[in-house]
Amino acid sequence: MALQTASMAASTQSRLYRHIGLGAGAIALGGGIWTMHFIGMLAFELPAPVRYDTTITLLSVVPALLASWWALHLLSQSYVSRSRLIAGGVLVGAGIGAMHYTGMAAMQTPLQMRYDPAMFGLSIVVAVGMAMLALWVRYGLRRTSLGRTPRLIISGLVMGLAIAAMHFTGMVAVRFIGDPMPTQGGILLNTTYASLALSSFTITVTVMVVAVNGLIRAYDLNRRIQEGSSRLQATLDTAVDGIITIDSKGIIHDFNHSAERLFGWRADEVIGSNIKMLMPEPYQSAHDGYLHNYQSTGQAKVIGVGREVVGLRRDGSHVPLRLAVGRVDLPGQLLFVGFVTDISDRHTLESSLREAAQRAEQAAAAKSTFLATMSHEIRTPMNAIIGFTDLLLQTRLDAIQRSHLNTVRDSSRSLLRLLNDILDTTKMEKGRLELEHTDFSLRALAMQIESSLRLSATAKKLALHTQIQDDMPEYYRGDPLRVLQILTNLVGNAIKFTETGRVDIAFSSAAGQIHITVSDTGIGMTPEQVGRLFQPFTQADASISRRFGGTGLGTAISRQLVELMNGTISVESELGKGSTFHVTLPLPVGQAPHLADEPRPAPTLPKLHILIADDVPQNLQLLGLVLENAGHSTRRAVDGNDAVEQYRSNSFDIVLMDVHMPGADGLQATRLIRQHERETGQTRTPIIALTASVMADDREAAAKAGMDGFALKPLDPPRLFTEIARVLGTKPAHDVASATLQKPTTKAVIDTQAGIKLWGTPADYELALHNFVRNLTQTEPLPQEIPENADWDALRFHLHRLRGVAANLALPALSTLYGQLEDLIVQQQHAVVRQRFSEVHSALEQLRSQLPKAPEQADNHTNLAASSKDMQQALMRLHGVAMRCEFDDALLGLVCSHLEQRGARDDAGALRDAMNAFEFTQATEIIQRHLGASSLDDKNIAET
Template identity: 30%
Template sequence: MARRTRILGALASLAEKQRNVLARAVTEACRLVAAQGVPAVARLGIAELDRQSLVEVTVACVADASDTAEYVTDKSSLDKLEKIGSSLTEFELSNFPGSSTKIVLGQAAPSLVRVSQHDVAHWRELLTAETPEDAIAIAQQGRQQSEAELDIARSHGPTLEAAQQSASDREDLETLSLVASRATNAVLIMDADGSIQWTNDAFAAQTGYSNAEVFGERLDKVLFGADTDPKAVRDFQQALRNGHEITEDVQQYHRDGRTYWVECKLIPIHDTDGKLSRWIGIQSDVTRRRQTEEALRAAKQAAETSSRTKSEFLANMSHEIRTPLNAILGMAELALTTDLSPEQRDYLRTVRSSADTLLQLLNDILDISKIEAGKMEIEEVDFSLPDVVRETTKALAVKAHEKGLELSVHMPMDITQYLRGDPTRIRQVLFNLVGNAIKFTDRGEVAVEVEEQWRTDEDVGLHFSVRDTGIGIPKDRLQQIFESFTQVDSSTTRRFGGSGLGLTITSQLLRLMNGKIWVQSKQGKGSTFHFTIQLKIGQQPTDASSTHMDAGTLAGKSVLVVDDNATNRRILEEMLRHWRMRPTLATGAPDALKQLEKASRSNEPFDVVLLDAMMPQVDGFGLAEKIQSRPDISCGTVMMLSSADRPSSAARCRELGIRAHLVKPITASTLLETILTALSQDVTQGRAKRPAAPLDEELAARPEPKRSLRVLVVDDHEPNRNLAIKILERRGHACIPATDGDEAISACAQDAFDAVLMDVQMPGRDGLSATREIRLQQERSGSQFPIIALTAHALSSDREKCLAAGMDAYLAKPIHARELVALVERITGAAPEKGHNGAPSSPPTDSQPFDISAALARMDGEWDLLREYIRDVVDDIPQLIDGLWAAIEDGDARSLQMSAHRLKSLVSSYDHSEARQLAQTLEDMGKDGEINDARTTMNRLQLLVDELVRALSKHLQEEK
């Protein structure tokens, strides 16, 4: 029996390898059963599909069957056999039909092979033999024929041992098939080419297709249809080509046409040589899961739509509420300027404070509604990182000062300064975090630090941290604080106020910019909020190197830094050493006086002294008075660093001869510009103290230009426009005025000019847009003339934008007559030869309550020209003030920014530093859209500007 079993296995294996004798081998296996009279059960099936007959056969010996060999000649079986052309027909063949030990191996995996019509006829002949002797004779005859064919096969193919190994593999596959046949999931076996060779009953139940119907077909051809995802079809086809395992949800078609979803997994099977031999497919019906997912997706979409509708409603309502609220704030401000009883004043202050809180809540709701509605867009423009940090923190410096807090900013000097991203949203994130830190801190400091985490040629990763010494956050609330309308606890809302939306807005903005935020905190000790962001590296302005060249003049100069705060001392020391200056640090007035005395005794006085205004025991002003009262102490330029920009502070600085008054936090560019300006003013004012001499001896002999020029002057601000025109006309040049970018474009299209002076910030079409259009016109016409930008941001990245737009040069406002003339004549080739043109008239000797000498210097010493400019300024300032108040009343941030920018330009002409800084603060508020505190700043600014107008008007009366 063992020998016969091996022979059967070898024949079956050989049949699988050599298809030309496959049917003969299977036939021989059954003949052996009939010929030897071995008790056995055979399960056979014959069907005709696509004109090719198929036969299934499984043969097994039965050990305890009867020794009597009988053959089945059941009429029903014969009838079934003759129905070859119909669907699959199966019957049982047994040589002991009446035995109680009858075994039917229905669960075993049958061998499914293709056979010819000749084989089918032979089966019929064998099965319809009338006696066992006839069947044995037929079998022996067939056996001899099969052995001959087997010898031929051996001579051309595998050995018996190889056939036995293949039989072993076949037995493994049959074992796997036995397990798969009982699986509830649909299972199919495919050959290496992806043709289906076998399927289980669950496959038929799932798909409606029987084993015979899908035999030899490809999965995608049978089950995929019009609604099947084309990507899924491509994925399966590619996996079959490349021999890679794949698992993917796919929509299939049942035999009756309905669709369903399955999770289909195809697993490649390799032989001992690593060659792909077959595929096993497993399919799980996931229709219900997909329906659930679709229902959830629809519900989520409906919820998002509802959320967007809610957000749009809130946004509209916030706008509707803002209008009457602005009126309430405006009327409260006006009422507070009238004569009121203490009780009335207290009532109105409560109204103003409550209205301010409500306005901030409306702003938060508007932002969060924009984010939820998907309408918050992230820009990508070039900007200066130091400028963004400076503008943001300076707007919060007043609040920090009112609470007695130190607000410091630290950025390494080698940090990448020019970046590309959304500066407005970065300002908003910083404003929220720093504002919160100030709000929740009663004493100590708030420190902002920026550092680079990494840098490539194109991108940079930045890490910001905002550290405070405030109330801190409990550990169990650290994650919840980033949720909407959430604060640490209800008592926090009652004590500090706020909507609880600030951190939600911040985290959402960072998410939109692909950043992340987290917090470290200890209750009662303070918190540190961190956020990271990745930005592109912007193009460095072509003029950026000029700052470093100017800084080179400071190398070797000595500086005394007096500040009781260690963080501030560290930051200032790092900046000063970067410019190769020699800083000495002092923690207070006693230490500073010792250092000053020591320097004076060694005849090496400090070139610059930086004093902190807020220090214990003796503050900065008290120290300045002591220095001034000590004749044995000599020092150079004294500057005051204050946490707030107050008119009283500026007035005290003037009284004590302090050259500059800086508001913390201080950025490197601001400190550098201030030191350079202060040192140069010392020289200029030293010359101006000679009342009988010209302001600048070089102006006493001014050469004539080579030729007269035709210049287009574009500026929406009439005093600035008239000033530039009059300066150039004094040099014999012809000037044509234009009030905005559109007029400039039209003028350049119709006329020819030697040069154009173009203001950058104008309503409507600005200078940058106008320049681009003019350059396009010139490309078509072939003409070319220089365009000079007039900008108030000489040390910012705005100058880069000017040059990128096609401008040839730029001038910083306020305009200096000598610089304007020199640049225009040089860039047009009209620069004069050396010669003389007479001296300007001398300035009056009467002292003025404002810095008239600085204004006169910008007019090239021309008093007549200065008088005309003062008249224009006196007429224009009240209109600008009215415009600022109107912008604040209407909540119009853009108008506030533009009006404040113009006012800053005017007051800068007279070196009114405190008024200029307040105007800059208003401009920054407008740029950031954070105008809630604008009224307080505006009230202080109006007092200073009114004083300036009175002084200018008085000067005009005295000069008549």
């Protein structure tokens, strides 16, 4: 009990109650020691009467109280050092011994008391040792897993043993000598009364200690309740959320500061009122029903479930809230605690995000609408520009006129490519671009890239090299056109941004993927520029656009195409040293595709009566000319209503219907035509949609309206005729005479008619043929025999390039021979190639023998002089334009035409590329070189 009291005293925060607890414990322990001593003396019997001196008996309790207080003081400490533990044990043991021997001194008996010194000393040692053990046990047991109560019991038992052991050791040390005689004075102990007195004392001490113990516990509990209440109130007052407590009837009990700030009411104004005063209608009227329904059925709509509600402020305004309600069961009372959070800012943010999303969706829709409209509005006039340009190029023109028209055609097709890039980007953003999956030759595609871009690289004096891994498969399955588009963008950019050095293309394969690298020694980029490289309409910086031109769409489209193929694209670049693009594509290995022996010409259709509907007069005129030149008869309608009227009053074999027209558009006109056919039982007439749109939605809309085919603008006559043949459901009947004439030309050396059609005039065609033969015999001659250590890839590339040039020059025999040898190299039939290689030189000799002779210079001195004079003036004018960093398309076309006539076709192409790329310094260098050559020509002509 004393130890329990000391433990409680140690835990209390009040200094007064701590001392009261220690004092009560000391009285309990000291009284216990004193009572134990005299109870032990009652058990001690002497053959003589015994009395006790009253004063000494009362004083004997003092050492016990002092020793007990010190012992409990030590036990109330959280930590006791070893020295204090020893000192405490000595003092407590000495106190117990002092109490015992003082009590023994109070004995009055006729016998004389003497003490055995050894046993006397032993009793003191036992008292000190046992006291130290009791104190050590009290602290040592804290390191065990024993609970607080078992530790108190063990410690109390050891302390009791210390007291008893000292008492009985001391009694063994006492010696009584003499004859029993009655004593005078003192207290004569009666065993019965002494036992009752000691019991009463013990009970009194026990009651006192229990009372003190209860007082300390009550004080401690009250303090803890107050502290907990203070902490809770501080938490409630500082909480950001409003906290409201109500009872089962909805009456408010608590209302914290945040709730005051949130609703505008003070706590004293709402406590005692119903919670529904904080709710707007209709929740206010229904709230009591909610509580009654919950208490009767247990169905919770808010309790235990967070939800958004609307609160009513004091000023009548509404506030959006997040409400969470918890249930508190108290004895005889049911409470509900609500946590409310103001979510006005979140609602504002959500509203702004929704508005931003709507604006973004509207912007995206507007962009799509704009691109669709732009596609139609640009493609429609381009249809007329490209179509009429092609028609004019088929007529008899002089060199200047042909140059101008070529410039118009090239510029319009460049604009068409730009438009296609923009539309590709839009389709990929919407996920509407579909990839083809066909087998194709990656090596042939690589050679095609190198062949098509070599001219641009040569014009800038750059080395363009392609390397293909030796054991790489020949064929893969994928979308060859899109792979070609990726490579064209990357290699084209590499050539554009490289002034000197080289551009390398490398192909390799590993782990089911092909790895393509495009490296250059160009201008390079900074890390910041690399970071924004793949964004649409973005280049490294504004100076790049001014210096090199371009839209910045190429890399963005390449990235989107690569990702659409589940591949990756990355770039390594260093400013001033160049860049390397890495493309990885997971393309499966394919098979050799089955190719037709000869390309099929455009179909020759039977004579048809065709209705054309278009709101653009130029488109009507162009379509009419193309169709009528092909032998068809046409009727023209300027809008949808006109088309319907003409269809009802005439009979047509097919209808070509523009989709976008004022009034009734092509879709509506088609529906009316189909309705007329159903009502009259007329046979269905095929209708082909004419549109500049390439979106899948427009194709679906045309099909739903009843159209049978789809033809894109700008007009491509062969494709249009092929689509007409398809929708008519008949195989196109090729002209037998035409076929008969075409068959032998595939083996002829020179197809003069086709060549003049390609080159415009006989003079231009003959000049191109002579340049081709001169290049093959002087500039880039083929070896007479293939060496043993031949570079087959280089030879195949050379043959591939010559095959394309021969086809462009209408040299079918050479083109076919070059193609056959190229295919044999691909099939690694090198022995056959060696055997047939002599055919190349034989065919070249045959070509040389059939070439028309070049016009004699002496017979054309006058024309050359006039041409040279015109060229001198044109070069000087263009030189001034380039020096002013300006652009004159007509003058550029005239100069390039003069250069081509003089055999400088490469310089003409380089000059055109330099001017188009705004490379005025490079352009002036080319002009100055030919200004000197032109002056020299004038001098030579004058001398002759």
